[in-house]
Amino acid sequence: MKDTIYKKILRRKNLVVGIIITLAVVFMAIFAPLMSPYHPIDDADLMVSDQPPSIEFLFGTDEQGRDILSRVIYGARVSLSIGLLSQAMNTVIGVVLGLLAGFMGKWWDDIIMGLTNIMLSIPSLVFALAIMALLGPGLINVFLALGFTNWAYTCRITRSQVLSSQELNFVKAAQALGYGKIRIMFTQILPNIVGPILVIGTLGVAGAILIEAGLSFLGLGTQPPTPSWGGMLATAREQLFTSPWISIFPGLAIFITVLGLNLLGDGWRDYMDPRISRQ
Amino acid sequence: MEPILEVTDLKVHFPIKKGIFAQTKGYVYAVDGVSFTLNKGETLGVVGESGCGKTTTGMAVLQLLDITSGKIVFNGKDISDISKMPFDEVIDFRKKVQIIFQDPFSSLNPRMTIEHIIGDPMRIHKMFGEKEIKERVAYLMEKTGLRPGQAGRYPHEFSGGQRQRIGIARALSMGPEIIIADEPVSALDVSIQAQIINLLVELQEEFDLSYIFIAHDLAVVEHICDRIAVMYLGKIVEMASYEELFLNPRHPYTKALFSAIPIADPRAKKDRTLLEGDVPSPRHPPSGCSFHPRCPECFKTCNIDDPVLRNMGNDHFVACHLYNRH
Amino acid sequence: MNHDDVLLNVRGLKTYFYTLDGIAKAVDGMSFYLDKGETLAIVGESGCGKSITALSIMGLVPQPAGKIVNGKIYLNNDDILEYPESKMQDIRGDKIAMIFQEPMTSLNPLMTVGSQISEMILRHRRVTKKESWERSVSMLEKVQIPSPGRRAKDYPHQLSGGMRQRVMIAIALSCNPQILIADEPTTALDVTIQAQILDLMLRLKQDYETSILMITHDLGVVAEVAQRIIVMYAGKIIEEGNVFSIFENPRHPYTKALLKSIPKFGNRTEHGREPLQEITGIVPNLYKLGSGCSFCPRCKEAMDICKIKDVGLTDLGNGHRVRCLLCKSKREE
Numbered sequence: 001m002k003d004t005i006y007k008k009i010l011r012r013k014n015l016v017v018g019i020i021i022t023l024a025v026v027f028m029a030i031f032a033p034l035m036s037p038y039h040p041i042d043d044a045d046l047m048v049s050d051q052p053p054s055i056e057f058l059f060g061t062d063e064q065g066r067d068i069l070s071r072v073i074y075g076a077r078v079s080l081s082i083g084l085l086s087q088a089m090n091t092v093i094g095v096v097l098g099l100l101a102g103f104m105g106k107w108w109d110d111i112i113m114g115l116t117n118i119m120l121s122i123p124s125l126v127f128a129l130a131i132m133a134l135l136g137p138g139l140i141n142v143f144l145a146l147g148f149t150n151w152a153y154t155c156r157i158t159r160s161q162v163l164s165s166q167e168l169n170f171v172k173a174a175q176a177l178g179y180g181k182i183r184i185m186f187t188q189i190l191p192n193i194v195g196p197i198l199v200i201g202t203l204g205v206a207g208a209i210l211i212e213a214g215l216s217f218l219g220l221g222t223q224p225p226t227p228s229w230g231g232m233l234a235t236a237r238e239q240l241f242t243s244p245w246i247s248i249f250p251g252l253a254i255f256i257t258v259l260g261l262n263l264l265g266d267g268w269r270d271y272m273d274p275r276i277s278r279q
Numbered sequence: 280m281e282p283i284l285e286v287t288d289l290k291v292h293f294p295i296k297k298g299i300f301a302q303t304k305g306y307v308y309a310v311d312g313v314s315f316t317l318n319k320g321e322t323l324g325v326v327g328e329s330g331c332g333k334t335t336t337g338m339a340v341l342q343l344l345d346i347t348s349g350k351i352v353f354n355g356k357d358i359s360d361i362s363k364m365p366f367d368e369v370i371d372f373r374k375k376v377q378i379i380f381q382d383p384f385s386s387l388n389p390r391m392t393i394e395h396i397i398g399d400p401m402r403i404h405k406m407f408g409e410k411e412i413k414e415r416v417a418y419l420m421e422k423t424g425l426r427p428g429q430a431g432r433y434p435h436e437f438s439g440g441q442r443q444r445i446g447i448a449r450a451l452s453m454g455p456e457i458i459i460a461d462e463p464v465s466a467l468d469v470s471i472q473a474q475i476i477n478l479l480v481e482l483q484e485e486f487d488l489s490y491i492f493i494a495h496d497l498a499v500v501e502h503i504c505d506r507i508a509v510m511y512l513g514k515i516v517e518m519a520s521y522e523e524l525f526l527n528p529r530h531p532y533t534k535a536l537f538s539a540i541p542i543a544d545p546r547a548k549k550d551r552t553l554l555e556g557d558v559p560s561p562r563h564p565p566s567g568c569s570f571h572p573r574c575p576e577c578f579k580t581c582n583i584d585d586p587v588l589r590n591m592g593n594d595h596f597v598a599c600h601l602y603n604r605h
Numbered sequence: 606m607n608h609d610d611v612l613l614n615v616r617g618l619k620t621y622f623y624t625l626d627g628i629a630k631a632v633d634g635m636s637f638y639l640d641k642g643e644t645l646a647i648v649g650e651s652g653c654g655k656s657i658t659a660l661s662i663m664g665l666v667p668q669p670a671g672k673i674v675n676g677k678i679y680l681n682n683d684d685i686l687e688y689p690e691s692k693m694q695d696i697r698g699d700k701i702a703m704i705f706q707e708p709m710t711s712l713n714p715l716m717t718v719g720s721q722i723s724e725m726i727l728r729h730r731r732v733t734k735k736e737s738w739e740r741s742v743s744m745l746e747k748v749q750i751p752s753p754g755r756r757a758k759d760y761p762h763q764l765s766g767g768m769r770q771r772v773m774i775a776i777a778l779s780c781n782p783q784i785l786i787a788d789e790p791t792t793a794l795d796v797t798i799q800a801q802i803l804d805l806m807l808r809l810k811q812d813y814e815t816s817i818l819m820i821t822h823d824l825g826v827v828a829e830v831a832q833r834i835i836v837m838y839a840g841k842i843i844e845e846g847n848v849f850s851i852f853e854n855p856r857h858p859y860t861k862a863l864l865k866s867i868p869k870f871g872n873r874t875e876h877g878r879e880p881l882q883e884i885t886g887i888v889p890n891l892y893k894l895g896s897g898c899s900f901c902p903r904c905k906e907a908m909d910i911c912k913i914k915d916v917g918l919t920d921l922g923n924g925h926r927v928r929c930l931l932c933k934s935k936r937e938e
Contacts (some may be wrong), residue, residue, distance in 0.1 A: 011625055095490050169386035171450065177400040180371030187399075191390040328795035467887055468650040469822055470903075473881035474864035480880065492678040495796065502868035502878065525874040539800035540870055541825030553804055554797045556751075556766040603762040 008271065015267025021260025029076040036070035040227045043067060050243045060245040062236065068246060070252050071227040078228040079257065082212045083141055083205040089147030090208075091201050092153050095190075098158025102166075103185060112155065119152040125211050132220040142221045145210045148197035154200050161193040195272045206258045213254050229254045283489050284317040284340065284457060289337050289349035291332070295562065300514040308561050311513035313349075314588070316458065322483065322490040324504030324521075326497060326536075327357040330369050330556055332513040333493045337459045340491065341378055356457075370404060377450035381462035383442035387434040387449075393420070397405060397448050406453065419448040422485070440471035447478065451486060459491045464499060476503060497540055501525060506594075512569040513561055515588060519595040529597045531576045568600065576601060611771045612783055612816050613662070620654075622891075629891040631657040631671070633840035639784065644810065644817040646831035648824065650888050654822045654840040659786045662818075663703055664693040670686040680784075699729040702777035706789035708769035712761040718772045719745070719757025722779050728766060729780045732885045744775040745811075767798035767828060774806065781813055799937035803830055824867060828852060833924070836860050839889045839899035842918065846925035855926040858904045859884075898930070 009015055009116075018274035028035060037058075047064040051057055101112040119127075131145035165171055165188070174188050216219035216230030224231060229250040236247035291310040294303040310332040317323050325333045339346045342361040351359050358364065358372055380386035387396055398416045401407055407415060417427035423444040434442055443463065450458050460479065464472040480503060483490060495502050500507055501521050508518040509530065517530040528534050540552040554573050559565055565572050573583040580600050588598040620632040632654045639645050641768055647655045660666050661673055664685070681915045685696060697703075698710070705711045713721060714743045722741035726732060732740070738757070745753035748771040770790060778783055787806065791799035807830060810817055821827060827834055827848070834851045836844040838858065844857040855861045865882040886903035901911040911930055918926040 008625065169380040169382060170388040171448075172338075173341055173378060173380065173386060174388075175343055176368045176373060176376070176378050177449070177453065178404060179400075183403065187391075192388070240445055328797065342722070363819045374721055378670065440887060469824070470650060470863060470866060470884040473868075474885070475885045476868070477880045477883060480878075498868040498870040498872075499794075501870055502873050502881070522874045525871050533796065535797060536872075540831045541799070541803070541823065543824040543852070543867060543869065545828045545830045545852050551800060557767050557798065558795070 001165045014263045018264030023066045025257050031200045032073045036073040038067035040071040040074040041225045059249045073199050075228040077230045079209045083209040086146035086208045090151040094151035094154025098155040102159040102162025116152045120199040137220045165189045199269045208262035280318040282316045283319045285352040287314050287350040289313045290347040292347045322504045322509040324500040325493045327510035331510040375454040375456045377455040379460045379463045383439045423448040457489045461493045516598050530599050531571050531574050610641040611638045612641045614679040618679045619674045622670045627736045627892045630840050635759040646827045647835045649837035653837045699780045701784045702782040704773045704777050725779050744763040748775045785815045786818045843928045850925045860908045861899045
């Protein structure tokens with residue numbers, strides 16, 4: 001059985017590429033101190049500022065003479081932790097609210113779905129900006145802003161799955177066997193919606209990384225000198241034409257990471273959908 | 280004969296909600312005044328076409344949906360409103376009345392192993408110790424024709440017929456007295472149906488079960504049931520023992536239903552009474568006898584009076600004005 | 606087989622499915638014919654390849670997984686497998702029409718039933734819009750839909766399941782096809798409606814002189830409508846013959862067991878209850894077919910050689926053919 005699961009995964013090229021990229025970025029974030037040739041903040045040397053890529057500095061250096069490769073590697077820590085933590089929070093909020101709405105029904109459902117619709121009607125970047133404006137810049141605030149803004153899809157999916165699975169015969173059978181409501185929720189329904197929720201979560205991580213980059217670019221997110229991809233782009237903006245490498249590499253890092261996560265999420269969804277995987 | 284379940288004037292009306300404020304705009308009269316008795320060790324067949332309310336009747340007896348009115352008595356206890364019953368009585372009822380579904384694919388949780396599907400109900404109600412539960416799961420799997428060695432597998436590793444056996448084992452796990460079988464073979468391949476039918480017959484004797492067998496296939500129903508109730512638009516129109524019903528069908532609908540069955544014999548006579556038109560919607564059941572618009576023997580009173588189910592002797596019940604005229 | 610009136614002749618048809626799980630030989634060497642004005646039934650359980658046979662004839666094998674890898678399908682002595690897609694489109698609906706099991710999903714929910722019939726007529730006949738509409742209404746009348754003029758303006762969701770299947774039949778017969786392929790046409794319907802639809806199909810078949818290829822799993826339906834029967838198992842014909850020889854003198858162990866396994870209405874009342882004859886085991890997985898007879902693992906009369914040896918169809922005379930070593934050896938003795 002195990003063998004065929006590997007084979008099935010290997011046949012989906014986008015899933016394989018997604019897994020490889022994501023694992024590489026995670027690896028990079030965890031082992032940043034071992035992998036980066038220089039310290040991302042302390043090893044500033046104005047004597048070597050604005051150097052193009054060379055053997056010494058593979059990605060070149062920025063205006064303060066810091067190694068861009070090291071900063072990009074360390075930047076993965078910020079991006080990934082913001083993405084993962086805030087999406088974890090979104091998932092928890094979304095699943096809890098979705099379960100409440102689907103299971104309790106009545107006015108619970110009306111209020112939660114109303115809230116969800118409001119959340120969906122405001123672009124998450126705008127919403128995050130508003131929260132940041134309220135809380136002020138900073139890493140923790142970015143995390144809070146992102147963690148409360150992106151749960152609406154998860155909530156909707158959870159609710160609709162709860163509603164549709166109540167019609168499923170194995171849920172009816174559980175009722176007939178005297179399972180309580182809460183037990184049905186946790187043993188019969190939740191295990192069957194973990195898949196779609198994780199897929200949305202993966203895509204959500206990618207979205208959160210993009211928004212974090214956007215916020216940091218606007219100066220509201222991670223504050224210098226902490227290396228973050230969005231922040232690096234912001235400072236590199238003025239030297240876009242004179243020293244393009246300062247912006248190209250963090251930009252590529254964002255691009256590849258988000259691409260990898262999206263491929264992972266999409267591939268996973270296809271993998272789970274028996275209708276697609278048949279062909 | 281000792282009655283185990285008595286249903287009196289059961290009604291299940293589903294409100295139809297429409298508009299922004301979800302106002303009730305009428306009702307679907309899914310089950311509209313059904314009465315029957317199920318005796319111990321007996322199989323009662325409920326037949327009828329789609330939308331006649333046979334499945335809803337089953338679900339109502341199981342208390343899986345709210346009943347509008349009527350009385351359900353199980354083992355002498357009124358169980359018409361389960362939400363008002365003490366918890367341990369509810370659990371006792373759940374242990375004693377079980378269900379087998381039509382579709383063997385949606386009836387098993389795909390994320391649970393067979394061991395858990397069959398064993399968990401006993402664990403939840405703390406009926407046995409862990410060791411006994413393990414033994415019981417193996418015993419039930421063997422009884423239903425499964426290999427106990429496969430208990431660690433997931434439902435998708437089994438074929439439709441085997442899944443139906445798992446569903447039966449699950450229904451048996453808590454030692455039920457009544458099993459409601461809702462079209463248990465109609466989703467299975469022809470060559471598999473006989474296996475499941477024979478299994479149900481064997482298990483009935485072995486475990487002293489009473490069945491309510493819901494189906495549309497009259498040949499299967501005649502084979503398995505002791506008594507048969509024919510339903511049309513939420514009502515029982517005829518009810519009798521299987522021989523009585525087969526030899527002497529009285530209601531025009533029963534007669535038409537019998538004559539519509541395709542017979543697997545190319546030389547069989549093929550003169551049949553074809554019914555006109557379709558089954559009316561249970562939202563707007565016709566006035567009087569709900570069968571009158573399609574009835575070949577309809578006469579004056581049929582569209583005014585709703586006939587009641589009357590015993591014609593020999594426990595043969597018919598709801599038809601043809602037999603009321605004397 | 607030197608009939609002059611062979612309409613459809615399928616020779617050595619092989620339709621395989623190439624999927625991630627491997628190759629499924631859905632149809633594995635089917636050869637049969639359909640005469641003019643005849644009703645031929647293909648019987649079998651789910652996954653035996655009966656529907657894929659029908660779709661292969663229509664040129665509608667699901668893409669990209671499915672592929673006709675071998676064989677010829679002659680319609681009026683022309684191999685339609687050689688035809689380009691555009692020519693197949695001319696044939697579909699005009700010469701060969703098909704009705705499906707699920708009448709709801711086979712109709713376009715956004716078009717009135719009248720215009721769905723007219724569209725078919727306009728596609729294949731040189732008529733004006735008005736003429737095609739008139740013909741649609743008369744088709745609805747032919748399939749016994751009450752007040753057809755008004756019903757033609759209805760949308761599919763306004764009709765009951767039985768009515769929709771009548772509309773499907775009206776669409777299928779609107780261009781007077783030579784062959785009507787009916788894939789489980791009454792399986793989704795209730796018994797009383799099924800009787801109506803079967804009665805209608807047989808009546809229209811005589812009016813239009815159409816040949817019917819009926820695909821079904823219901824032996825009762827087969828006995829009522831078919832003149833000849835093909836029993837399929839795991840992509841192959843295992844028995845073929847006229848309706849009387851199949852029902853009264855079945856020779857293949859599968860056909861025999863199948864006929865004995867279905868309960869007959871009234872049997873218990875007349876003869877008392879006996880356990881039904883079971884066919885043990887499960888329907889074979891098309892991805893894991895081994896050599897030898899594919900019914901062998903479930904066969905009560907299987908011999909050792911059945912596991913190894915592929916067996917061809919033995920002709921028992923009178924058009925009765927069977928794929929079983931038992932019959933072959935008896936005949937050779």
